[in-house]
Amino acid sequence: GAGVSQSPSNKVTEKGKDVELRCDPISGHTALYWYRQSLGQGLEFLIYFQGNSAPDKSGLPSDRFSAERTGGSVSTLTIQRTQQEDSAVYLCASSLVGFREIYEQYFGPGTRLTVT
Amino acid sequence: GENVEQHPSTLSVQEGDSAVIKCTYSDSASNYFPWYKQELGKGPQLIIDIRSNVGEKKDQRIAVTLNKTAKHFSLHITETQPEDSAVYFCAASSNTGKLIFGQGTTLQVKP
Numbered sequence: 001g002a003g004v005s006q007s008p009s010n011k012v013t014e015k016g017k018d019v020e021l022r023c024d025p026i027s028g029h030t031a032l033y034w035y036r037q038s039l040g041q042g043l044e045f046l047i048y049f050q051g052n053s054a055p056d057k058s059g060l061p062s063d064r065f066s067a068e069r070t071g072g073s074v075s076t077l078t079i080q081r082t083q084q085e086d087s088a089v090y091l092c093a094s095s096l097v098g099f100r101e102i103y104e105q106y107f108g109p110g111t112r113l114t115v116t
Numbered sequence: 117g118e119n120v121e122q123h124p125s126t127l128s129v130q131e132g133d134s135a136v137i138k139c140t141y142s143d144s145a146s147n148y149f150p151w152y153k154q155e156l157g158k159g160p161q162l163i164i165d166i167r168s169n170v171g172e173k174k175d176q177r178i179a180v181t182l183n184k185t186a187k188h189f190s191l192h193i194t195e196t197q198p199e200d201s202a203v204y205f206c207a208a209s210s211n212t213g214k215l216i217f218g219q220g221t222t223l224q225v226k227p
Contacts, residue, residue, distance in 0.1 A: 033213070095213065097213075102147070104150065104162055105213075106162065109158055
């Protein structure tokens with residue numbers, strides 16, 4: 001079946017502009033995660049959705065970052081007033097959810113964001 | 117806070133040799149340990165995982181071992197092939213599902 005998809009694959013933006021990154025999870029996966037991969041920091045957790053609610057936003061680096069999920073499916077990560085340090089690959093993953101059970105997370109190809 | 121240390125950062129082996137990558141974690145509540153392979157320009161691909169109630173798991177040429185007492189887990193790749201060349205990440209998770217990743221190991225398999 002179809003895997004996790006993300007769009008755009010690449011985004012170049014000017015410092016100070018807002019950007020929106022989109023994630024389409026695997027059909028039926030109620031859990032959705034955003035991670036950021038940068039050269040200096042490796043893979044960092046940003047935010048976790050269970051359905052449309054976000055019980056864990058602890059990884060969002062500043063209030064310029066926000067995310068939402070609608071209909072228990074598509075998620076959008078928004079970065080306002082982008083800074084050069086926001087340049088990174090933004091990865092989305094999805095998984096099933098069970099009671100006290102951890103399921104495998106499957107990643108999308110990522111969005112490479114470059115802030116000039 | 118939660119932390120995962122991964123070693124080595126780079127590993128070069130001859131085709132057919134074995135490769136071992138090791139990780140340690142700090143959060144004693146961690147109970148799920150996946151390994152991902154990432155090729156250039158692609159997202160991480162899950163290759164094997166292990167849960168805290170198991171000490172070892174094997175899938176063809178890949179095996180993972182877990183020592184909960186020492187908070188260590190390792191990836192073993194036998195009979196390496198050039199297509200095994202990639203960056204490998206270990207991760208740890210508790211029941212929250214959030215993955216804490218190691219820093220990655222760049223594996224090069226020389227033909």
